[in-house]
Amino acid sequence: xxxxxxxxxxxxxxxxxxxxxxxxxxxxxxxxxxxxxxxxxxxxxxxxxxxxxxxxxxxxxxxxxxxxxxxxxxxxxxxxxxxxxxxxxxxxxxxxxxxxxxxxxxxxxxxxxxxxxxxxxxxxxxxxxxxxxxxxxxxxxxxxxxxxxxxxxxxxxxxxxxxxxxxxxxxxxxxxxxxxxxxxxxxxxxxxxxxxxxxxxxxxxxxxxxxxxxxxxxxxxxxxxxxxxxxxxxxxxxxxxxxxxxxxxxxxxxxxxxxxxxxxxxxxxxxxxxxxxxxxxxxxxxxxxxxxxxxxxxxxxxxxxxxxxxxxxxxxxxxxxxxxxxxxxxxxxxxxxxxxxxxxxxxxxxxxxxxxxxxxxxxxxxxxxxxxxxxxxxxxxxxxxxxxxxxxxxxxxxxxxxxxxxxxxxxxxxxxxxxxxxxxxxxxxxxxxxxxxxxxxxxxxxxxxxxxxxxxxxxxxxxxxxxxxxxxxxxxxxxxxxxxxxxxxxxxxxxxxxxxxxxxxxxxxxxxxxxxxxxxxxxxxxxxxxxxxxxxxxxxx
Amino acid sequence: xxxxxxxxxxxxxxxxxxxxxxxxxxxxxxxxxxxxxxxxxxxxxxxxxxxxxxxxxxxxxxxxxxxxxxxxxxxxxxxxxxxxxxxxxxxxxxxxxxxxxxxxxxxxxxxxxxxxxxxxxxxxxxxxxxxxxxxxxxxxxxxxxxxxxxxxxxxxxxxxxxxxxxxxxxxxxxxxxxxxxxxxxxxxxxxxxx
Numbered sequence: 001x002x003x004x005x006x007x008x009x010x011x012x013x014x015x016x017x018x019x020x021x022x023x024x025x026x027x028x029x030x031x032x033x034x035x036x037x038x039x040x041x042x043x044x045x046x047x048x049x050x051x052x053x054x055x056x057x058x059x060x061x062x063x064x065x066x067x068x069x070x071x072x073x074x075x076x077x078x079x080x081x082x083x084x085x086x087x088x089x090x091x092x093x094x095x096x097x098x099x100x101x102x103x104x105x106x107x108x109x110x111x112x113x114x115x116x117x118x119x120x121x122x123x124x125x126x127x128x129x130x131x132x133x134x135x136x137x138x139x140x141x142x143x144x145x146x147x148x149x150x151x152x153x154x155x156x157x158x159x160x161x162x163x164x165x166x167x168x169x170x171x172x173x174x175x176x177x178x179x180x181x182x183x184x185x186x187x188x189x190x191x192x193x194x195x196x197x198x199x200x201x202x203x204x205x206x207x208x209x210x211x212x213x214x215x216x217x218x219x220x221x222x223x224x225x226x227x228x229x230x231x232x233x234x235x236x237x238x239x240x241x242x243x244x245x246x247x248x249x250x251x252x253x254x255x256x257x258x259x260x261x262x263x264x265x266x267x268x269x270x271x272x273x274x275x276x277x278x279x280x281x282x283x284x285x286x287x288x289x290x291x292x293x294x295x296x297x298x299x300x301x302x303x304x305x306x307x308x309x310x311x312x313x314x315x316x317x318x319x320x321x322x323x324x325x326x327x328x329x330x331x332x333x334x335x336x337x338x339x340x341x342x343x344x345x346x347x348x349x350x351x352x353x354x355x356x357x358x359x360x361x362x363x364x365x366x367x368x369x370x371x372x373x374x375x376x377x378x379x380x381x382x383x384x385x386x387x388x389x390x391x392x393x394x395x396x397x398x399x400x401x402x403x404x405x406x407x408x409x410x411x412x413x414x415x416x417x418x419x420x421x422x423x424x425x426x427x428x429x430x431x432x433x434x435x436x437x438x439x440x441x442x443x444x445x446x447x448x449x450x451x452x453x454x455x456x457x458x459x460x461x462x463x464x465x466x467x468x469x470x471x472x473x474x475x476x477x478x479x480x481x482x483x484x485x486x487x488x489x490x491x492x493x494x495x496x497x498x499x500x501x502x503x504x505x506x507x508x509x510x511x512x513x514x515x516x517x518x519x520x521x522x523x524x525x526x527x528x529x530x531x532x533x534x535x536x537x538x539x540x541x
Numbered sequence: 542x543x544x545x546x547x548x549x550x551x552x553x554x555x556x557x558x559x560x561x562x563x564x565x566x567x568x569x570x571x572x573x574x575x576x577x578x579x580x581x582x583x584x585x586x587x588x589x590x591x592x593x594x595x596x597x598x599x600x601x602x603x604x605x606x607x608x609x610x611x612x613x614x615x616x617x618x619x620x621x622x623x624x625x626x627x628x629x630x631x632x633x634x635x636x637x638x639x640x641x642x643x644x645x646x647x648x649x650x651x652x653x654x655x656x657x658x659x660x661x662x663x664x665x666x667x668x669x670x671x672x673x674x675x676x677x678x679x680x681x682x683x684x685x686x687x688x689x690x691x692x693x694x695x696x697x698x699x700x701x702x703x704x705x706x707x708x709x710x711x712x713x714x715x716x717x718x719x720x721x722x723x724x725x726x727x728x729x730x731x732x733x734x735x
Binding site: 005030031033034114115167170171172173174243246247249250251255323324328335337339341345346347348349350386390460 | 551552564568573574575576577578579580585586587588592599600601602603604605606607608609610619620622623625626627628629630632643644645646647648649652653656659660
């Protein structure tokens with residue numbers, strides 16, 4: 001079969017196409033975005049009629065995928081780890097409804113917080129929902145696990161969580177494809193009450209889920225993704241989860257580890273395999289990206305068995321992603337770190353692009369607020385979070401999608417008047433609308449600045465659900481028309497923009513200011529594509 | 542054969558086109574390859590790097606271990622120094638000397654050059670200037686790749702072929718300027734390394 005050079009994300013996407021999905025749903029979020037983008041750009045997916053779309057947020061995406069599963073077809077939903085918090089209600093309950101057509105939820109964790117506000121470990125969510133979890137150790141496994149995940153999902157009628165991390169998501173390697181499976185036919189659940197979680201039904205369904213746990217564990221024991229590799233030096237046994245195996249073998253000549261190794265790729269944990277390793281070794285080292293989940297389970301609260309080493313006893317740092325050196329040091333090998341970074345090397349934080357509309361919005365906002373003491377601007381998740389850095393130093397919070405509006409309301413309720421929220425167009429439709437409704441209903445004195453660049457910028461310019469709808473949404477929620485002001489964030493309009501901001505910030509009630517100008521990145525891309533199109537038309541003529 | 546390469550630069554400078562060229566040539570030569578990239582927040586004008594690993598044997602880790610990289614290829618001088626902990630003591634430091642200044646505390650050039658010179662094996666060249674002289678300012682990347690080419694253990698013809706394959710859809714003229722840029726960088730590296 002054909003070998004492709006794919007990012008881990010792309011391997012999952014190709015796996016989905018080849019495993020016969022009928023739909024993939026997502027909200028963009030680093031490092032998960034490229035999965036859905038790959039399907040969107042795939043001619044093959046298009047010819048197979050696979051639906052690929054961005055939802056308003058992860059919860060709507062999750063529910064849509066569940067609806068497709070209800071109708072008997074295979075579906076995927078993809079998000080970054082914190083997106084799973086947004087989708088959590090649907091996610092946890094989907095384990096109780098169960099699936100009809102196969103359903104895989106992909107959560108991309110970001111240990112070391114390369115592009116995130118925390119490094120939460122999605123395996124805990126899978127365990128919480130009592131759902132099987134797959135954790136690929138390389139790009140080929142990422143591809144293969146999608147095929148296997150759908151088999152597992154359809155066999156037990158259970159959604160399956162696939163947990164990846166940034167390193168796999170954004171690293172390329174060769175992937176061999178399998179034969180393409182046909183999509184499922186439309187087929188309703190045999191029991192039309194399966195998805196009704198009324199208490200009486202939910203109790204029954206929950207028992208089904210509980211009764212299936214033993215079968216899930218059995219599947220893990222038999223899984224080709226969990227392997228116990230025996231070696232002679234039994235002073236130490238090693239458990240690796242996902243990518244950690246690669247970092248381990250990297251440290252040994254010919255990749256030969258002298259100790260027994262249990263390589264984990266499927267959860268719930270295979271109890272018998274773990275027992276076998278534990279019984280045969282003097283101590284254990286646990287290598288896992290993210291939180292010490294396996295380690296905590298094996299140590300237990302009292303930690304009165306054999307020595308268990310890992311993140312909890314300091315053998316491995318408590319936070320941050322693993323790498324070959326961390327594993328080497330954990331094994332007592334020398335750190336091979338080369339020359340130190342010279343002191344003269346300065347930090348180079350990310351910054352807003354040249355010509356970015358947010359620059360002019362922040363310049364006006366900073367000046368409008370300059371006569372008041374600082375500390376009253378609540379911001380949100382997106383490129384504009386870079387307003388926290390110099391030269392702007394313009395914002396005071398960044399917590400979760402949509403929190404700008406509601407935190408500004410809470411602060412205003414506490415007496416911090418005026419309070420200002422700064423939120424992007426896509427983040428507004430993701431999770432800002434309900435907060436705005438709260439503020440209107442409570443007649444809070446806040447000003448909401450909705451930075452409308454017409455796209456989901458930070459993740460690379462995906463479609464924004466808000467395009468062309470923001471004023472209508474604000475009015476429908478109850479913001480007064482005369483307090484919805486649209487400005488053009490350009491230097492030449494600075495005085496005019498400043499005056500409008502001052503007016504609306506002074507207004508005692510909910511006001512909305514919409515600085516509107518296209519993202520400089522999507523604009524450049526669009527111009528380039530139009531130029532190319534014109535050139536082709538010309539040459540054809 | 543094994544080459545572990547750190548590609549370094551600033552978001553938007555296009556280090557991934559260097560990676561794509563080496564990667565295409567390596568695959569053609571039947572080698573294994575892993576390439577870890579940076580996407581997302583850090584792309585916007587911040588420092589970016591890519592771990593590119595090529596080998597005739599299966600590769601385990603997506604990340605190069607500290608102190609084991611055979612080469613740093615950087616399109617920006619200060620960025621070339623950020624990854625020194627990754628570089629082997631015998632490794633090559635190949636860098637553009639043209640600074641990309643988007644921060645206020647950018648160090649003095651003499652100090653940067655002195656640090657680069659401390660690496661026993663290094664090639665430093667003004668790739669932007671060379672590319673401009675060739676009438677193709679956008680090909681600075683390929684000048685840098687050319688400067689790295691004598692140390693890559695990949696046949697030069699394979700690199701040329703890879704450039705041709707990658708740029709042919711943009712026309713033969715684009716292929717030619719990139720091949721010229723590759724050659725110019727290579728010649729300078731050979732001269733500096735005499």
